[in-house]
Amino acid sequence: MKQTPVKGTRDYLPDEVRIRDYLQSVILETYKEAGFERITTPVIEDAINLDKSEGGENLNLVFRILKRGKKLSDVLSAGDIMEKELSDLGLRYDLTLPLSRYYANNRNSLMSPFKVIQMDRVYRAERPQKGRLREFMQCDIDIIGNDSYEAEVELILITTKALERTGIKNYKVKINDRRILKGIFAYSGFNECDYEKLAIIFDKLDKIGINGIKEELANGGFDKEAVDKFILLFEEEKLSLASVANICDAAFVQDIQKIADTVQEVTEGKVIVEFTPSLVRGQGYYTGAVFEVEAEGYSGAVAGGGRYDNLIGKFLNEDIPAVGFSIGFERIFEILMENKYDIPGQKKLIAVFYNSEDYASALSYAEGLRKDYRVSVIARPKKFGKFLNKLEQQGFNGFAVYGQDDGVKLFGV
Numbered sequence: 001m002k003q004t005p006v007k008g009t010r011d012y013l014p015d016e017v018r019i020r021d022y023l024q025s026v027i028l029e030t031y032k033e034a035g036f037e038r039i040t041t042p043v044i045e046d047a048i049n050l051d052k053s054e055g056g057e058n059l060n061l062v063f064r065i066l067k068r069g070k071k072l073s074d075v076l077s078a079g080d081i082m083e084k085e086l087s088d089l090g091l092r093y094d095l096t097l098p099l100s101r102y103y104a105n106n107r108n109s110l111m112s113p114f115k116v117i118q119m120d121r122v123y124r125a126e127r128p129q130k131g132r133l134r135e136f137m138q139c140d141i142d143i144i145g146n147d148s149y150e151a152e153v154e155l156i157l158i159t160t161k162a163l164e165r166t167g168i169k170n171y172k173v174k175i176n177d178r179r180i181l182k183g184i185f186a187y188s189g190f191n192e193c194d195y196e197k198l199a200i201i202f203d204k205l206d207k208i209g210i211n212g213i214k215e216e217l218a219n220g221g222f223d224k225e226a227v228d229k230f231i232l233l234f235e236e237e238k239l240s241l242a243s244v245a246n247i248c249d250a251a252f253v254q255d256i257q258k259i260a261d262t263v264q265e266v267t268e269g270k271v272i273v274e275f276t277p278s279l280v281r282g283q284g285y286y287t288g289a290v291f292e293v294e295a296e297g298y299s300g301a302v303a304g305g306g307r308y309d310n311l312i313g314k315f316l317n318e319d320i321p322a323v324g325f326s327i328g329f330e331r332i333f334e335i336l337m338e339n340k341y342d343i344p345g346q347k348k349l350i351a352v353f354y355n356s357e358d359y360a361s362a363l364s365y366a367e368g369l370r371k372d373y374r375v376s377v378i379a380r381p382k383k384f385g386k387f388l389n390k391l392e393q394q395g396f397n398g399f400a401v402y403g404q405d406d407g408v409k410l411f412g413v
Contacts, residue, residue, distance in 0.1 A: 008126055008134030015395040020137075020333060022343045023166050024119060027139045027327060030162040031117045034154070036141050038117040041098040043091055050090045052314060053097040054284035056200055061124040063134075065089040091123035095140045096285070096308065096324055103144055103322075104315030113145035131300065133330060140305075142324035144312065149255045152289050152307065153262045155325040159303050160271050162327060163293065167336055170296035173263070173271060176279035177256055178286050178306070183248020184239075184277065188230035189223060196284050198222075203280035206299075210234055239277045252288075259289065285311040291325070298335055303327045347373050348397035350408055353380040362402040369400070373408065 005011050012020065028038070050062050064087035066072060075085050092098050095118040103114065118140040126132045141158060143151040156173060163171060178199070185195050201216050208216070210231065217227045233239055245253040260273035273291075281290040281304060290306035305325035312320035350373045354362030366375045380401065381387040388411075391399065398410035 006134070008128035008132070010133065010135075016337070018346075018395075019337070019341060019343060022346070023329070023333065023336070024137070024139070026165045027162045027329075028117065028119060030158065030165055031139075031141050034115070034141075034158045036115040036117045036158075038119070039099075039102060040120065041092075041095070041102050041118070043121070043123070044089050045092050045098060045101070047084070047087050047090050049097060049101055050093070051084070053100075053311065055093060055097065056203075056282035056284045058093045058124060058283065061126060062093055063091040063123050063125050065091070093124050094122055094283075095120060095138050095326070096142070096283075096311065099140075099142055099144075099324075100308075100312045100322070101315060103312055103320070107316070113143050113151070116142050116144070118142075131331065131334065137329040139327040139329050140324055142322060144320060144322045146323075147309070147321035149258050149289070150262075151321075151323045152259050152291070153266075155305065155323060156259070156263050156271070156273065156291065157266060159305075159325045159327060160267075160293065163303065163332070166332055167339075167341060168295050168302060168332060171302065172294050172296070173273045173291060174276040174279050174294065175256060175259060175273050175289060175291040176276055177252045177289050178280075179252045179288060180244055180248050180256070180277065181280065183252070184230070184233065184244070187247040188233070189226035190230070191223075194222065199280050199284075200282060202278065203282045205278045205280075234278060241275050244275075244277060256289065281306055283308075289323070295331075295335060298331070300331060301328060302331045302335070348410065349374045349376070349395060350410075351376050351378050351391055351396055351399040352402055353378055353384075353399060354402045355380055358402050365400075365402050369408070 032038075044065065047064065051059065053059070064084075066086055067075060067088050071088065072086070075081055099116065099118060103110065118138070120138065121135055122138050123135055126134050128134065139162075141155060143155065160171070160173065181199060181202075182195050185198055186192070190198060197220070198217075201220065202213060204216070205213055214227065214231050217230070218224070241253050241257055256275055260275065263271050263273050279290060279292060281292070285308045286306040287309045288307035291304065292301040293303040294300075295302045303325060305323070307321070307323040309319060309321045312322055350369070352362055352366045352369065352375055354377065356379065362377055366377045369375050388399065392411045396411070398408055400408045
């Protein structure tokens with residue numbers, strides 16, 4: 001049998017889990033302070049929901065679950081089978097689609113606006129590589145039922161506060177609006193039916209650069225004049241909120257400006273929201289503002305989200321405004337571990353050793369020490385010195401031997 005975890009997943013050592021638990025508790029407490037309430041949803045979703053969710057390229061990364069029993073036999077016996085016909089369920093690829101279904105199913109029991117927390121694992125059939133896992137944690141907050149720019153402001157303020165509390169200090173909030181992007185596509189001369197395809201291609205700008213985008217558009221069968229006009233806008237780097245207002249609906253620009261101005265006012269200039277016309281985000285369900293947070297010195301976003309006013313409507317056949325912001329927990333964890341992160345104010349971890357005849361008394365002794373330490377009670381090993389070295393390697397800070405008068409001894413002191 002294989003000892004290693006499935007590619008794209010990870011085992012975490014006790015010291016790593018302590019840090020992960022702490023970071024999640026900090027994020028959760030920050031969300032709760034703002035009056036958001038936590039829910040949980042199943043890992044498994046109906047395949048029809050996943051397929052119709054407009055999740056962009058994520059739909060190609062869904063882990064599908066085979067039909068079972070007679071359902072599977074019937075499909076196999078039919079012959080000439082399409083891959084999707086073998087599956088009726090799948091693992092969620094994010095937490096937004098499950099939330100939309102949840103809200104539609106429980107709407108009459110929920111507040112409006114509904115301010116909600118989700119912190120859970122999601123699954124994508126990624127090609128395993130650094131920074132890309134197949135199983136990973138997301139930390140989401142969403143506001144459902146508020147169509148005002150105020151919802152975006154609240155989510156940006158809460159998310160940046162959570163990031164700062166975890167230890168992410170140097171960051172930048174980037175913002176765009178999918179409606180502005182569509183206005184740019186229209187100005188360039190593209191056909192409306194191609195907008196989503198264009199958005200998916202343009203979302204790769206940070207990875208392949210403007211020349212890479214130009215090449216993909218040229219090979220994508222788009223009108224050459226439209227491609228040239230579009231690329232020129234970004235090659236000249238002249239797009240600002242003021243200039244964009246001349247080529248798309250000015251109301252969308254005003255919303256972005258209000259978001260940026262309000263965040264800056266509330267934080268007294270500590271959090272800057274920067275208009276970034278090249279920001280897309282790949283999910284097709286976004287309908288308005290989209291935003292990301294980048295940490296200085298690290299590629300890729302540590303948080304991202306946007307407005308998705310149409311997704312819940314797919315379940316209810318009516319428009320329900322919604323906006324969400326997700327912290328990329330694995331990226332945060334990776335950055336902090338690279339910087340030798342230590343949990344602030346955490347009690348030191350020690351071991352209390354005992355001989356077998358002293359076990360009950362040693363437990364009582366350890367309980368008294370727990371006011372000041374985290375304490376693990378361990379039978380005294382035969383190779384005591386060697387075991388102490390192992391203890392220190394495993395993240396313990398010291399030890400005490402029950403029955404000896406010298407009390408707690410800290411390593412390196």
